Every structure is written in structure tokens, then in C-alpha cells.
Amino acid sequence: xxxxxxxxxxxxxxxxxxxSLPALVLLAVAAVxxxxxxxxxxxxxxxxHGNVVWDFSTEGWSQILWSKDIFTDSYVWADAHLTILWRSxxxxxxxxxxxxxxxxxxxxxxxxxxxxxxxxxLFLITIPFWTNILIRTYAINEMIRQEGxxxxxxxxxxxxxxPLHIIYTDVAIFIGMTYVYLPLMVLPLFAAIDRFDMRMLxxxxxxxxxxxxxxxxxxxxxxxxxxxxxxxxxxxxxxGAYVTxxxxxxxKQMMIGNLIDMQFGQGKNWPLGAALSLTLLVIVTVALLxxxxxxxxxxxxx
Amino acid sequence: xxxxxxxxxxxxxxxxxxxQGAAAVRALDxxxxxxxxxxxxxxxxxxxxxxxxxxxxxxxxxxxxxxxxLLDGADITNLPPNKRPVNTVFQSxxxxxxxxxxxxxxxxxxxxxxxxxxVKARTDEMLALVKLDAFADRKVSQLSxxxxxxxxxxxxxxxxPKVLLLDEPLSALDLKLRQAMQIELKRLQxxxxxxxxxxxxxxxxxxxxxxxxxxMSNGKIQQVGTAKEIYTRPKNRFVANFIGETNFLTxxxxxxxxxxxSGESIAVPGLKAGGTATVIVRPEQLRLGxxxxxxxxxxxxxxxxxxTDTHCHLALSDGTEIVAxxxxxxxxxxxxxxxxxxxxxxxxxxxxxxxx
Numbered sequence: 001x002x003x004x005x006x007x008x009x010x011x012x013x014x015x016x017x018x019x020s021l022p023a024l025v026l027l028a029v030a031a032v033x034x035x036x037x038x039x040x041x042x043x044x045x046x047x048x049h050g051n052v053v054w055d056f057s058t059e060g061w062s063q064i065l066w067s068k069d070i071f072t073d074s075y076v077w078a079d080a081h082l083t084i085l086w087r088s089x090x091x092x093x094x095x096x097x098x099x100x101x102x103x104x105x106x107x108x109x110x111x112x113x114x115x116x117x118x119x120x121x122l123f124l125i126t127i128p129f130w131t132n133i134l135i136r137t138y139a140i141n142e143m144i145r146q147e148g149x150x151x152x153x154x155x156x157x158x159x160x161x162x163p164l165h166i167i168y169t170d171v172a173i174f175i176g177m178t179y180v181y182l183p184l185m186v187l188p189l190f191a192a193i194d195r196f197d198m199r200m201l202x203x204x205x206x207x208x209x210x211x212x213x214x215x216x217x218x219x220x221x222x223x224x225x226x227x228x229x230x231x232x233x234x235x236x237x238x239x240g241a242y243v244t245x246x247x248x249x250x251x252k253q254m255m256i257g258n259l260i261d262m263q264f265g266q267g268k269n270w271p272l273g274a275a276l277s278l279t280l281l282v283i284v285t286v287a288l289l290x291x292x293x294x295x296x297x298x299x300x301x302x
Numbered sequence: 303x304x305x306x307x308x309x310x311x312x313x314x315x316x317x318x319x320x321x322q323g324a325a326a327v328r329a330l331d332x333x334x335x336x337x338x339x340x341x342x343x344x345x346x347x348x349x350x351x352x353x354x355x356x357x358x359x360x361x362x363x364x365x366x367x368x369x370x371x372l373l374d375g376a377d378i379t380n381l382p383p384n385k386r387p388v389n390t391v392f393q394s395x396x397x398x399x400x401x402x403x404x405x406x407x408x409x410x411x412x413x414x415x416x417x418x419x420x421v422k423a424r425t426d427e428m429l430a431l432v433k434l435d436a437f438a439d440r441k442v443s444q445l446s447x448x449x450x451x452x453x454x455x456x457x458x459x460x461x462x463p464k465v466l467l468l469d470e471p472l473s474a475l476d477l478k479l480r481q482a483m484q485i486e487l488k489r490l491q492x493x494x495x496x497x498x499x500x501x502x503x504x505x506x507x508x509x510x511x512x513x514x515x516x517x518m519s520n521g522k523i524q525q526v527g528t529a530k531e532i533y534t535r536p537k538n539r540f541v542a543n544f545i546g547e548t549n550f551l552t553x554x555x556x557x558x559x560x561x562x563x564s565g566e567s568i569a570v571p572g573l574k575a576g577g578t579a580t581v582i583v584r585p586e587q588l589r590l591g592x593x594x595x596x597x598x599x600x601x602x603x604x605x606x607x608x609x610t611d612t613h614c615h616l617a618l619s620d621g622t623e624i625v626a627x628x629x630x631x632x633x634x635x636x637x638x639x640x641x642x643x644x645x646x647x648x649x650x651x652x653x654x655x656x657x658x
Contacts, residue, residue, distance in 0.1 A: 202363055203396035205383045207410035208461065217409075221400045 042274035050268045060271025064279060081259065088255040089283070091170060092238035095177040099185040099234050100227065102178070107189035107226075111196070122190065125183050133180060137247045140176045141167065144248075168250035176244040181237065185230040192226020228295050236284055256280050309375070310465055310497040311337040311360060316369030318355055318521075329355040330366070331521040337465075337499060338514075342491050344500045346508040347518035348544070353501045356518075357467050360499065361390050373464060384413070389458035390467040394474070395450050397442040403453050404429065404438040410461040428456040431490065448479045452486075459494060468500045472507065484511055505545050509533065517541045533584075538657040542582045549588075549624040551653075555579040560653075564620035568597050570653045580656055587652030588626035590614065590638070596645020600624075602638050612636045616646070 042060045044052040065082070066075040110121040128136060143149050144166040151163040166172050200222065204214040220227070242257035249255070254262075256276065263273030318330040330352045337343045345353040358364045360371060362383035370379045378386055389410065397406050407428050411421040429435045432452040442450060451471060458466055468487075472480045488511055491498045502508055508515050509529040516526045517540075525537040536542035539550070553562040555574060560581050561567045570581050593599055600616040603623070607630070614626040614636065626646070628636050638644070 197394075197396070199392060199394060199396040200398065202383070203390075203392060203398070204409075204413075205363075206361060206388075206390045207457070208384045208413040209409075210384060210413075213413060218398060218400075222398075224400075 038274045038277055042271050042278060044271050046269045046271055048268070050264070050270065052270050057271065060269075060275040063269070063272045064275055084254050084256060084259050085279075087170065087253065088239055088241075088257075091174055091177065091255065092235050092241075094174055095181060095238045096185075096231050096235045098174075098178050099182050100189075100230065103182055103185035103189055103230065106182075107186050107193050110186075110190050111193040112198075122187075125186055128180075128183060133243050134247075136180065137176055137244055140172075140179060141247055144172055144175065167248065168252055170249075170253055172248040173241075173245045173253060173255070176248040177238050177241055180244060181234045184233040184237075188229035188233060189223065189226045192223040192229075196222055224295060228291065231291070232288060235287065239284060240280060306336070308339045309336045310339045310341075310373065311499065312372040312375075313337075313356070313360070314370050314372070316356070316359060316366045316371065318352075318359060318364065319367045328521050330359070333369075333521070333523055335516055335523055335526060337497060340495050340497055341513040342488065342498045342500065342511060344502060344508040344512035344515045345518060346502055346505060346515050346544075348503055351518040352521040353503075353518050354469060355521075357390075357469055357499065357501050360465070361388055361467050362386050387461075387464045388467060389461060389463040390469065391454045391458045391471045393469045393471065395454040395471075397450055397453055397457070399441070399443060402439050402441060403434060403445070406442060406453055407456045407460050409457065414461060424460055428460045431459070431493070432456045432486075447475055448483065451475065451483060455487075455490065459490070459496070462494075463496065465497045465499060468498060470501055470503070472502075473504075480507075487511065509545070517544060519544070535654060536582065536656055539580060539582075542654075542656050547585050547625065547627075548582045549585060551581045551583070551622065551624075552578060553581075562598075562618070562620055562622075564618060566598055566619065568648070568653065570655055571651075573655045580658055582654050582656050583624075583648055583652050585613070585625045585627035586611075587649040588624070588628075589647040589649065590616075590626055590628065590644045591647060593643045593645045596647050598646040600644055600646050602640050602642045602644060604640060605636065605638060607634070614638060616644070 041052055043056055043058065045055040045057045045059065047053045062075075063078065063081075065078055067078040068074075069076050106125075110118055110125070113121060141148070144164075145151075146163050146165070146167060148167070150166075151160075154160045155163065166175070196219065200218050201214055204218045209217060239255075240257050241255055242261060245253060245255040245258055246261075249258070251258070256279075260273050260276045260280070263269045263276065267273070313333055313335045316330055316333045317328065319326040319328050321327055333352070333356060345356060347353045355364065359366055362378070362381060362385075366379060370377055372378065373386065373388065398409065401409065404425050408421050408425045411424055416424070426435070426438075429438055432455055434449065434452055434456065437445065437449065442453060445453065451474075454471065471487075472483050475483060484507060487498070487500075500508075500511065509532075512529060514526060514528055515532055517524045517532060519540050525532060525541045527535075532541060533545055536545060536548075542548045542550075551560060551562065551568075553560045555561075555576055555578070556567070558571075558573055558575075559567045559569045560573060560579055568581075570579075573579055573581070590596075598618060600618050603615040603617050606613040606615070610630060612628050612630050614628055616624050616626060618624065624646075630636065
């Protein structure tokens with residue numbers, strides 16, 4: 001390369017950096033900055049009226065797993081935190097699985113309609129997005145609470161003699177999250193199935209595959225990118241869900257989101273809240289990395 | 303329901319209607335045909351003639367409205383595709399994009415539950431047969447059109463079907479490749495001995511590759527025969543018109559001769575007595591000479607030079623236009639001039655009476 005050419009390359013590289021500067025500044029201020037503050041806060045000491053005192057401490061982190069017994073001054077497992085963590089992961093996984101089980105046939109149904117009907121169905125799927133999540137969650141509440149619509153009807157027709165106790169349980173949160181996040185599973189699945197070449201079905205059927213084998217060996221591997229996208233879109237917000245467990249869990253059945261909220265509010269323990277937030281971030285990142293790796297690994301070997 | 307021992311596929315009185323009641327369209331209208339063991343059988347016809355529908359009925363993707371389909375004498379009419387020992391090469395190939403070449407070829411054998419070692423051996427054998435051994439681990443998207451075509455063939459042949467169905471498999475290839483694949487297909491058919499049922503709208507493809515051809519139009523089989531039979535003795539106007547170039551002469555049938563509107567008369571062997579009749583003659587069977595030597599008088603309208611031969615467009619005395627294809631002499635000059643009066647003679651057996 002001649003010096004002149006090198007110069008050109010260097011200039012264009014510099015111009016590239018200059019052009020992306022606004023985006024980089026925005027990223028630094030809006031994403032990295034707050035994250036850095038959260039990370040710093042997690043190593044400070046809680047102030048008496050909320051806020052933080054600039055004294056270095058690892059208490060925020062250790063309190064996630066252990067709590068100090070005020071009488072004996074010894075450390076014991078923070079059972080409540082572990083229960084909440086486990087509930088968050090369990091409910092998010094279940095929500096992801098059930099939205100897939102329900103969403104896949106739904107997406108398949110929509111993708112196999114004629115183009116005009118397809119637009120209508122997609123429109124119907126997106127309608128819930130127009131309403132505030134708070135209102136939608138209260139609507140679910142209205143359906144499943146002790147004197148709610150479902151119980152009233154079931155009691156009237158004599159299917160049950162006692163009202164079903166659904167509200168303020170894990171089941172209630174699960175129902176609410178499934179309802180809220182279902183469209184996030186259906187839309188990427190629809191996009192993947194829409195691209196799927198239906199002639200593959202005949203080819204598989206012709207080559208002695210049963211319907212089940214066609215689903216497992218042809219359809220699912222081909223639409224896998226859509227399944228991955230849908231799962232991520234449902235799992236990540238489920239794990240950090242706040243409104244749904246708050247309303248349908250009644251403040252008793254908390255998830256990580258509610259626990260974090262509590263530390264910044266009544267709990268007045270910002271360092272613990274910050275540490276919990278970062279823990280949530282780590283769980284999501286690890287889960288995503290693992291998921292993508294498994295999905296891609298299968299592609300290479302399968 | 304009885305069929306000969308050498309019949310692979312027997313299609314008997316098959317009707318296929320799409321839609322309901324008065325709006326129903328008959329894609330196949332009482333079709334019967336026997337396809338022999340080990341032959342290269344072609345379904346030829348224009349688009350919409352029902353040839354692909356017939357193929358899909360044999361494959362099992364569609365069920366006939368009426369009639370039965372037998373395979374080796376056994377009724378397969380109501381069997382689903384995965385229970386029929388019949389495989390298809392699709393027009394678009396329909397290869398599995400998430401699998402490698404070898405995995406595509408092995409798919410059918412795996413679904414049949416063959417042992418792994420056998421699947422591997424058969425897959426290698428098939429890849430060698432279509433000369434793709436070096437590409438076994440490629441993704442199908444990394445292959446050219448011609449290579450994808452060969453994967454589709456290997457995939458469909460791997461389970462050793464009793465009949466291989468090919469739905470216009472060459473239509474997506476360019477001319478050079480198409481001609482190479484025609485030879486390749488014929489070779490594969492001879493090497494494997496499997497009955498091939500081939501669907502095409504390309505008459506040249508049909509004539510060069512097939513043992514027998516069924517010419518179809520409007521949901522009916524118009525004629526079944528070898529390439530020579532269909533070209534030299536077409537049964538009706540449709541077949542004569544669809545296969546090759548043809549001149550039609552219409553007139554009154556009188557005493558074994560065709561009387562044209564001009565009053566001229568030509569002897570046609572096998573002409574039905576009485577009424578209006580249609581006779582065909584291929585352009586290459588016309589001989590031109592001096593006016594008084596011919597059986598029909600004509601005037602040269604235009605001459606088109608094609609190299610190997612010259613097309614001479616003629617007008618008969620009654621105004622009917624016909625074409626003569628004359629082999630070009632060494633000089634390239636056919637010795638004719640536009641406007642010249644000539645006499646037409648016909649080669650022996652060139653005049654064929656056809657049904658309307």
C-alpha cells in the first residue's frame with residue numbers, strides 16, 4: 001500500500017468514527033452511565049432515608065444471599081430472596097414454554113390464512129398493545145379474583161361449589177404474564193413460519209415422514225430463528241416483570257422486579273437494590289448466551 | 303381392475319374435481335392409462351391440462367374424486383404419500399435448507415427406519431450416482447441449480463421407489479444445463495431400472511427422452527404412444543397441433559379422397575367416408591416442383607432461410623396457407639422466388655386423416 005493510499009484509509013476510518021460519535025455519546029450517557037452508577041451504588045452503604053452514604057461496603061451483595069440475624073449477629077440464608085429468585089426464574093420459564101405451546105399453533109394458523117385475513121388476524125394480535133399494561137392486568141384481576149367473572153360463572157352453572165382461589169398465587173401471575181407476553185411470541189414465530197416454504201411439507205410427507213416427524217425434523221429446525229427470537233422476547237421481560245406480579249401476586253408473591261422496587265422504596269436499601277438489579281442482568285445475560293450457544297451448536301451438528 | 307403383469311401404475315377412470323357443485327372444475331375427466339414397468343413415461347400437455355394433477359394423484363398429495371389407482375396391481379388410491387413406495391422430484395426441488403446434501407439424501411431412508419450403516423452406504427451410493435460425492439457435507443444453499451437438481455434426484459431415488467415422479471424438474475435450468483440433465487436423467491433411468499413418470503410442457507424434451515408419451519389437454523388424455531407414433535400418426539387436431547409443426551387441410555371426404563374448397567382432390571388412405579374431414583401433413587413431407595407436376599397448385603408467399611432448411615410459406619388455390627420445410631441445398635438458394643407458381647406433391651404416407 002502506498003503512503004497516499006494509507007492516508008485515504010486512515011481518513012475514511014477517522015470519518016467513520018466521527019460519524020458514529022453522536023451514537024456513541026448517546027450510548028455512553030444513556031446506557032453505560034446509569035449502569036455504572038448502579039454498579040457503584042451496589043458497593044456503598046445505605047443511608048437512613050434512602051439514598052446512599054459514600055462508604056465502601058459489600059453488604060449490598062452479601063445481603064442477596066445472607067441476612068444478619070440482629071439478635072445473634074450471625075449470618076443466615078436469606079430464604080425470602082432465594083424463594084423470590086427461584087419463583088422469578090420458574091415463572092419466566094413456564095411463561096416462555098406455555099406462550100410457545102399456545103403461540104406456535106396460533107402463528108401457524110395466521111401464516112396459512114389468505115393474505116387479507118392474515119392482516120386482520122395480525123391486527124387482532126396487536127390490539128392488546130394499545131392498552132396500558134396496568135389496565136390489562138386489572139382486567140385479568142377482574143376475571144380471576146374471588147368474586148370475579150370466572151368464579152361467578154362456574155358457581156352459577158354448578159361446576160364448583162367453592163370459588164377457585166387463583167388471585168394472589170403463582171398461578172395468577174403465570175396467567176397474567178402469559179396473556180401479556182403471548183403476542184411477543186406469536187409475532188416472531190409468524191415471521192418465521194411466513195417464510196417457511198410449505199412445499200417442504202409435501203417433500204417430507206413424500207419421503208415417508210409421519211406428521212410428527214415432519215414437525216420435529218423439518219418445521220421446527222427451519223423456523224428455529226423465530227422460536228429463539230420469541231423465547232428471548234418473552235423470557236427477558238418476564239424475568240424482570242413488575243406490574244403483573246404486583247397486581248396479581250398482591251404483593252405477597254413477589255418477583256425480582258418487585259424485590260428491587262422494594263429496596264429503593266420502603267426497604268431503603270439502595271445498595272441491595274442495585275446489587276439485585278445487576279444480578280438480574282447477569283442471569284439474563286448468562287441465560288441468553290447459553291441459549292444462543294445451544295441453538296447454534298445444534299445447527300452445526302444437527 | 304385386472305392389470306397386466308408388466309404394469310407398474312394403472313390409472314382407472316380417474317376423475318378429479320376441485321370445488322363444489324356447479325362451480326366444480328374437472329382437472330381430470332375420466333382418465334385411464336397404464337404405465338409399464340421400467341419405462342420412461344411422459345405426461346405432456348400445455349399448462350392447465352391436468353398433467354401435474356395426475357402426478358399428484360399418483361404421489362398421493364391429492365385424492366381422486368372418482369376412480370382408482372393401482373401400483374403393481376394393488377389399490378393405493380387411499381394411501382397417504384408416506385405409505386406409497388413412490389417418490390417425487392419437485393419442480394422447485396423442495397430441498398431441506400437446514401440439512402446438508404448427504405442429510406437430504408439420507409432423509410427418506412431414515413424415515414423408513416433403515417439401520418444407520420445401510421443409510422450411510424446407500425447415501426454414498428446415490429451421491430456417487432449423481433456425481434456429487436465431493437459435495438456431501440455442503441449446505442444445499444451453496445449449490446448451483448443443476449447441482450440442487452441432482453440432489454433432488456438422489457434424494458428421491460435413495461429409498462429405491464417403485465416409481466419415480468418428476469414434476470417439470472428441468473424447467474428452472476438454462477438450455478445447456480437442461481440438455482445435459484436430459485441425458486443424465488435418461489442414464490439414471492436405465493441404470494436404476496425404475497419406472498419414471500415425467501411431467502413436462504416441453505414437447506422436444508418429451509420426444510427425446512420418453513419411451514412412451516401421454517398427450518393431455520382439458521383434463522383428458524388425448525393420445526398415448528411412442529414419440530414416433532405420436533408425431534407421425536397423431537390421433538386428433540390437438541395432438542397434431544401440439545406436437546411439432548403441422549399443416550391442416552380440410553374438405554369433403556369423397557371416394558377415399560379429400561376434396562378441397564378449390565375443387566382439387568387428393569387421395570388420403572384411411573379417410574373416413576363422407577362428411578367434412580381434416581387431414582394433416584408435416585412441413586418436411588412436402589415436395590415442390592413445376593406447377594403441372596403437383597397434386598395441388600400453390601403460390602409461394604414468403605421464403606425464410608433457417609440455415610439447414612428453408613421454410614416456404616405457400617397459399618393454395620382456395621387461399622389456405624401451408625408451410626413446406628425444404629432442406630437447403632449447398633448453394634443455400636432453394637431455387638424459388640416469392641410469387642412463383644408451384645405444384646405440391648406429398649411424400650408417401652405423409653397425409654394423415656385426424657379426428658377434429
